[in-house]
Amino acid sequence: MSTLFDEAIRSAASRVIAAAADAGLRVATVETVTGGLLAAALTETPGASKVFEKGFVLYHSDAKATGxxxxxxxxxxxxxVSAPVTAALAEGLREHSGADVGVAVTGYAGPTxxxxxxxxxxxxxxxFRRGGxxxxxxxxxxxxxxxxxxAAVQAALTRLAELIDQERVDR
Structure with missing residues (x-):
């Protein structure tokens, strides 16, 4: 099977999809630096359509600032690209989706x-998670x-797995 991602990312995405399905949770993303790679990693996983609700890609600096x-x-x-803006994007994702958990990722990939x-x-x-x-x-x-x-995709998948675990415990 052809794939865009290495085994570590495919495995992490599979764990997120399986954990969300087991818990009956929906997932959403908002990305800047990763340009849709996080959503691609999740949707490359069989069964993703049962839990992945939506993803937003905000790439232009104006979109990041106001998205x-x-x-x-x-x-x-x-x-x-800052903690406050990333947190605001996560909160906006919560408000613009029906997802139970979601993650926002921003950053500077370079070379500039x-x-x-x-x-x-x-x-x-x-x-974000609905329960906290x-x-x-x-x-x-x-x-x-x-x-x-x-690396940002891998980190975001790890964060999503943690959020799913926390939400499952709180339910």
Whole structure:
């Protein structure tokens, strides 16, 4: 079978889909830096249509700053790639989907972009779950553009698995 992703990403996506199906949960995503790769990884998994509700790709900096109802003042103050904007995107995803869990991912894949505080390779994740809130996280990944994007997909899949586990416990 041909595939876009390596075994680690395929396995992580399969675990997310299986866990969500077992728990009766729906999943949604909003992506900037990964440009739809996260949704592609999830939907490459057989059975994804039972749990993956929708994914948004917001790529232009204006879309990142205002997408899904994010306050443009957050991007003006903190930058379009920042913890507050990523959290706002996750909250917007919660409001614009019927999903039980979801994750937002932003970042700088390179070769340009980034700044002194957040160099190329910086990725922010923020999630939501219906039964509670989820804290965001910041990571800095090495490698070229593709390596950063794939590392962000892997991190987002890990975050989704954690959110599904937390939601299952709280139900």
């Amino acid at each position: 899904l109802g994010a306050d443009p003042g957050l991007a003006a103050t903190h930058g379009a 972009g980034g700044n002194d505080r957040d160099p190329v390779g910086t990725v922010y994740l923020a999630g 809130t989820a804290a965001g996280e910041r990571s800095v990944f090495g490698g070229d553009r593709l390596a950063v994007r794939l």
